[in-house]
Amino acid sequence: MDKFIEIDKIAYDYNRLDEEGNVEGVNRALDGVSIDAKRGEFITILGANGSGKSTLAKHINALLFPAEGTVTVDGNNTADEEKLLEIRQCAGMIFQNPDNQIIGTIVEEDVAFGPENMGVESKEIRERVDESLKAVGMYDYRESSPNKLSGGQKQRVSIAGVLAMHPKCIIMDEPTAMLDPQGRREVIRAARALNDVEGITIILITHYMEEAIYSDRIYVMDAGRVVMEGTPKEIFSKTEELKSHKLTIPQVTAVAVALKEAGLNLPDGILSRKELVAELARLKKE
Amino acid sequence: MLKDITLGQYYRADSVIHRLDPRTKIVGTLVYMISLFLFNNLICYVFAAVFLTFVVGLSKIPPKFMFRGMRSVLFLLVFTVIYNIFLSTGTVIVKFWVFTITYEGIQQAVCMLIRLFLLIVGSSLMTLTTTPNQLTDGLESLFKPLKIFKVPVHEMAMMMSIALRFIPILMEETDRIMKAQIARGADLENRNIFIRVKSLIPILVPLFVSAFRRAGDLALAMEARCYHGGEGRTRMKAMSFSAGDIVAWVILAGYIFAVVFLGVTFKTFPEFLVLEMKAGLEYLIPTLSAR
Numbered sequence: 001m002d003k004f005i006e007i008d009k010i011a012y013d014y015n016r017l018d019e020e021g022n023v024e025g026v027n028r029a030l031d032g033v034s035i036d037a038k039r040g041e042f043i044t045i046l047g048a049n050g051s052g053k054s055t056l057a058k059h060i061n062a063l064l065f066p067a068e069g070t071v072t073v074d075g076n077n078t079a080d081e082e083k084l085l086e087i088r089q090c091a092g093m094i095f096q097n098p099d100n101q102i103i104g105t106i107v108e109e110d111v112a113f114g115p116e117n118m119g120v121e122s123k124e125i126r127e128r129v130d131e132s133l134k135a136v137g138m139y140d141y142r143e144s145s146p147n148k149l150s151g152g153q154k155q156r157v158s159i160a161g162v163l164a165m166h167p168k169c170i171i172m173d174e175p176t177a178m179l180d181p182q183g184r185r186e187v188i189r190a191a192r193a194l195n196d197v198e199g200i201t202i203i204l205i206t207h208y209m210e211e212a213i214y215s216d217r218i219y220v221m222d223a224g225r226v227v228m229e230g231t232p233k234e235i236f237s238k239t240e241e242l243k244s245h246k247l248t249i250p251q252v253t254a255v256a257v258a259l260k261e262a263g264l265n266l267p268d269g270i271l272s273r274k275e276l277v278a279e280l281a282r283l284k285k286e
Numbered sequence: 287m288l289k290d291i292t293l294g295q296y297y298r299a300d301s302v303i304h305r306l307d308p309r310t311k312i313v314g315t316l317v318y319m320i321s322l323f324l325f326n327n328l329i330c331y332v333f334a335a336v337f338l339t340f341v342v343g344l345s346k347i348p349p350k351f352m353f354r355g356m357r358s359v360l361f362l363l364v365f366t367v368i369y370n371i372f373l374s375t376g377t378v379i380v381k382f383w384v385f386t387i388t389y390e391g392i393q394q395a396v397c398m399l400i401r402l403f404l405l406i407v408g409s410s411l412m413t414l415t416t417t418p419n420q421l422t423d424g425l426e427s428l429f430k431p432l433k434i435f436k437v438p439v440h441e442m443a444m445m446m447s448i449a450l451r452f453i454p455i456l457m458e459e460t461d462r463i464m465k466a467q468i469a470r471g472a473d474l475e476n477r478n479i480f481i482r483v484k485s486l487i488p489i490l491v492p493l494f495v496s497a498f499r500r501a502g503d504l505a506l507a508m509e510a511r512c513y514h515g516g517e518g519r520t521r522m523k524a525m526s527f528s529a530g531d532i533v534a535w536v537i538l539a540g541y542i543f544a545v546v547f548l549g550v551t552f553k554t555f556p557e558f559l560v561l562e563m564k565a566g567l568e569y570l571i572p573t574l575s576a577r
Contacts, residue, residue: 061510085512093510100500101507105296105418105451112522114511125522143298147454161511 003072004201005037005060005091005169010069012055029055030066031224039168040199042192044212046235047221048246053205056221057173060203061093074168089118092162094172098154098179099146107149107157108133108142114165125164132163135198136190152183156190163194169201170194176208184208209236209250213271220245233269252276297414302530303345304415308424310531314538315412321542322401322408325549326393331400333548337541338408345415352407352414359406366402370395380568418450423525440516452500459496463489 012030015023029052037043047053058064059071062078074090076083092114095101104110108129115125133139136156146154155175162170172191176184188211194200204211212218218235220228222245228235235242236253249257256270256279264283270276303311322334342352376390413421426443433439467488468474476482 058506063506063510085514088510088512093507095503095507095510097500097503099455100503103448103451103504103508103511105447109417109419109522113508113513116520116522117512117514119518119520122520122522122524125520129522145296165511 003036004039004041004074005035005203006070006072007033007035007056007059008070008072009034010059010066010071012052012059012064013067014055029224030059032069033221033224033226034069035219035226037169037201037203040195040201041217042195042202042215043204044215044218044232045203045205045221046207046209046212046218046247047205048207050223051221051245052224053221054173057093057171057203057205060169060171061091062087063093085118089114089165090167091169091171092165092167094155094158094162094170094175096174096177098151098158101158102146102154102161105145106142107138107144107146110146110157111142111161111164114161118165128164128166129160132160133157135163135194136160150183151179152186155179155183155187159187159190159194167200169203171203171205173205174207175204176206176211184211188214207247209248209253213250220247222246232271236271237268296417297347297351299346299415301344301346301415303341303411305528305530306415306534307525307527307531308416308420309428309525310527310534311412311416312421312424312428314534315409317538317542318408319405321545322404324545326397327549327552328396328400329552330545330549331397331404333545334404335400338404338411342407342411345411347411347414352410356403356406359402363399363402366398367395370398418447420523421450422447423521423523427525440519444516448504452497455500456493456497460489460493463492 009032010030011028011032013026014029016025016027018024031052033052033056035043035045035056045053045056055064059066059078060073062071062073062084065071065079071078073087076087076090078084078087102110103113111129111132112125115128120128129142130139133142136159138153138156138160141149141153141157146157149157158175159170170191172187175191176187179187191202191204192214195202202215204215206212213232213236215232218228218230218232219226220235220242227245228238228241236249239249239253239257242249248254250271252273252275253270256266256276260266260268266279266283270279306314318334318338322331324330342349371387371391371394372385374388374391374394376388378386378388379392380387416424422443425446426439429437429439429443464472464474467485472485472488473481474485476485
């Protein structure tokens with residue numbers, strides 16, 4: 001399969017400023033990062049705070065440009081200014097704070113913002129808005145004010161806003177960091193549904209391990225580098241290595257590991273509760 | 287306390303007024319405002335008030351909701367009345383201590399009170415029945431001719447709609463910061479106005495910092511959603527005048543005609559009302575000062 005998103009050894013520097021605003025030095029936020037995603041894949045990027053994962057996300061959407069290396073989205077290089085809008089349309093982005101990314105004062109007006117910018121015709125915008133709101137289960141709230149929604153609902157509206165642009169890929173930059181468990185579940189469920197049903201490539205950036213278990217592949221970042229790569233099973237089997245990158249393993253996996261250490265004959269890389277229950281049932285039978 | 291202001295808050299309902307084109311509503315509000323300043327005439331105001339009541343009735347907005355926003359401007363109203371009653375010159379009705387109450391003063395005060403009241407209700411009716419986005423769309427379309435003079439009409443409209451969207455969010459934030467500062471012992475209820483003003487600084491500074499951070503985030507989110515100025519932008523709800531708008535224009539024309547007619551026909555205050563007031567005050571003030 002073709003590589004839909006290809007990030008090739010990119011580097012990005014933030015200028016460190018002193019109190020008067022002079023450049024004091026540079027912080028290398030990304031250092032030789034290479035990541036790729038196939039069409040329809042669900043990729044998770046894990047990393048502790050300050051690992052550079054958000055900076056990386058902004059590169060895919062052409063909000064930031066690499067100092068070195070190249071970012072290619074659907075065959076377009078993000079450095080090509082003429083393709084800027086095309087790239088942003090193709091790769092939508094969801095941010096962390098639900099309040100700071102809703103532009104409209106009414107839910108449906110906000111969802112319409114993207115297609116309006118793209119110059120889509122009025123009638124088609126209407127169709128896209130309804131369709132996107134239905135896809136995230138927010139159609140009943142289409143005429144509400146965003147201020148009256150819960151965090152999870154706001155994030156779903158944001159997702160609908162991106163969806164209305166008919167993207168091929170959605171990058172989610174810690175979309176659940178400011179939500180309660182209920183909201184987190186809503187958002188992740190919506191993301192998985194889009195991936196399964198619509199075949200949209202999802203790049204989820206998070207530091208919640210539980211959210212990573214459904215992805216096809218995981219990249220782990222630390223200090224601006226990609227330090228681990230693999231399927232959830234592979235990644236979460238390496239407890240010690242994850243710990244060295246300031247990350248933990250999902251709760252269920254931790255339980256499984258502890259049980260194994262206590263002498264139970266369990267396999268490595270148990271991720272979901274369902275799996276654990278099944279394995280335990282099997283052991284019981286034996 | 288901060289949540290009381292309904293200005294710029296859309297009240298969701300399905301009414302004739304809600305369905306009007308925003309341009310009709312903006313021009314209508316403007317015409318209504320002008321009509322209030324055309325004549326200093328009580329009969330005109332009564333007519334304007336009746337007209338407004340009729341429109342509010344059509345809009346299906348509960349009166350309670352309308353008046354909730356008035357509380358914040360109550361001070362302005364009281365101030366205007368006092369200012370006009372005591373500081374106008376003209377025919378003296380009563381005089382006590384340093385105050386003189388004049389016939390013109392009372393007339394002015396009553397007029398200004400009614401005028402301001404109708405003005406506020408009228409304009410909040412517009413913001414209550416029109417979503418801020420519709421409002422800015424309407425303004426943008428009305429001001430389009432200014433583009434010839436290189437006025438950034440679209441950008442201004444966008445800024446306005448974003449400002450309106452963030453008013454409630456920043457209000458909530460202010461509330462939160464205030465509570466946080468009170469929890470740390472900030473004295474926000476001191477009687478001394480200087481101390482109180484000074485204690486606003488630790489509220490305003492974090493508020494500004496957070497507003498700037500939000501602005502940065504929002505700009506990024508807008509860019510990510512392909513925003514690139516007004517060029518080539520389309521609308522989901524393209525504005526178009528409907529039959530209802532034509533009816534509204536006709537009613538509006540009838541209204542302004544009626545106001546002008548009433549204003550020209552009747553002169554200022556009805557005489558009997560002034561006499562009544564004069565008698566009342568002449569009775570009231572000596573009794574009060576006698577205490």
